[in-house]
Amino acid sequence: MKEPPCVVSSVRTESRGAQPARVDAPMVNRDAAHAAPLVIGIGGTTRPGSSTEQALRLSLRAAKAEGAETVLLAGHALRLPMYSPETAERSPEAMRLIDLLRRCDGLIIASPSYHGSVSGLVKNALDYAEDLSADERVYFDGCPIGLIAVAAGWQGAGQTLAAMRSIAHSLRGWPTPLGAMLNSTMQRFDEAGDCLDPSAKIQLEDVGRQVVQFLRMQRAAQIPLQGRCA
């Protein structure tokens, strides 16, 4: 992907407030003007091979093909203690999540529909974004967020996608124009992780692509990704 000059820098060296310690994971050089944008995929269920995780993987793969660096946080990586706002103590896994949320340029979130809304596992992971509330870039201000809802029926998928859009707005993100809904009773995946329903596959890929396309437009317009509303 040919990148125009940009003013994007996702490295934050300090943050305000009583934030938990940061993990300096060995990732890309985020200072480089032409660094690939970092897109984090969060979601799935604790069930190995869950359709939600497969949907997320597919979407993330499309974001990568579009030029992003991608990191997947799914399943057991999301088995975190319940988010506690009253303390700055965080488990190592939670610190890694917070660090990635802080560094990311864009997100793709995939949740199963549990009783008509986002699952507790995914919501608890997103609750950790509260630790970004006093950052220079507040929450995901200016970040594109792709959303995927997976359910055993269309009603649950629609309700869950609407709930996810609401969460993305609350976190100051920009939900992509297309949100993907998957009905896991009809739309399945093969062993290679490809969705057997061509139209569902295209939707999932488009969500990943739109996240990166938004970032490309942002860079072309030279809009700083952080520090606008702190």
Ligand SMILES: Cc1cc2nc3c(=O)[nH]c(=O)nc-3n(C[C@H](O)[C@H](O)[C@H](O)COP(=O)(O)O)c2cc1C
């Ligand atoms: C606790 C629980 C609640 C659920 N609630 C709904 C629901 O309200 N509507 C729906 O369509 N499916 C519901 N489902 C089904 C899941 O959304 C569905 O299986 C989805 O495909 C997630 O499966 P996965 O584990 O393969 O990702 C529920 C499943 C569980 C375990």
